[in-house]
Amino acid sequence: MHNENTQFIAVNSEPGANRRIAYLNAHVRNSDEPGLVWFPGLNSTMTGAKVSALSEWAGQTGRSVLRFEYSGHGSSDGELKDGTIGMWLEESLAILEEVAHGPQILIGSSMGSWLILLILRAIANGDPRVKNLPTIEGAFLIAPAWDMTEELMWKQFPDEAIRVLETQGFYEYPTRYDNEPYTITRQLIEEGRNHLIGDDKFKPPCPVRIMHGINDPDVPWLHANKLSHMLLGENVMLSLIQDGDHRLSREKDIKTMLYIINDLYRSISQKPHFI
DSSP, rough: OOOOOOOEEEEEEOOTEEEEEEEEEEOOOOOOEEEEEEEOTTTTTTTSSHHHHHHHHHHTOOOOOOOOOOOSSSTTTHHHHGOOOHHHHHHHHHHHHHHHOOSEEEEEEHHHHHHHHHHHHHHTTOOOOTTSOEEEEEEEEOOOTTIIIIOOOOOOOOTHHHHHHHHHHHEEEOOTSOOOOOOHHHHHHHHHHGOOOTTOOOOOSSSSEEEETTTOOSOOHHHHHHHHHOOOOOOOEEEETTTSSOOOOOOHHHHHHHHHHHHHHHHHHHHOOOO
């Protein structure tokens, strides 16, 4: 969606290679509560069912919402086939640094959750790339597809897909969410290896909530269960939706999502800080 409220920032990892990244920012002035930042999934936009419901709820409760689209998605520059995890991470960091106002709660769907985890790990490790970010007060991961290029794509592809990727440089990946397949490139797979979490346990700098459907056909719920054991500390919670799929966009799923976010706000307000 591109409407009159859509704004853009330029992200340029290379001179002369600016990428215009689209965002919508419903900022509430003088609010004492953290804002919300939505990280969409692969080939998703900032106008899907979950984020639209989140934005409506935030407006009703007086909370800020910032949503954006990676390059190759929605109204942002570029084509999906040219994107990499590193590019989308760079764009996410730019949005947080340049657009977000004050403390934030990061909410990610599918691939967006992986990008959030990379940010949380960078903060935990004192990475200089995140030194100018706003304070991250909480994170909510929905059907987190962390390490997806390796664990959910490369290792799950049939031999023929591997052969096509290696010889042709791309593979037309069939998806149940679109009539057209996703073009998965060798560049996406290979560059993604620079950002794998693997078995790297770390202590997130904020409380983390995870929501996953047991009937998810794309990201097994055990993938989220493993993640919940890799995030150290006492303020990590995993909620499993017995009949939930990958999208978790049914009305009852959205109600659960908003309940968890509201509870996360309560947890954040009950400081002292998290250990």
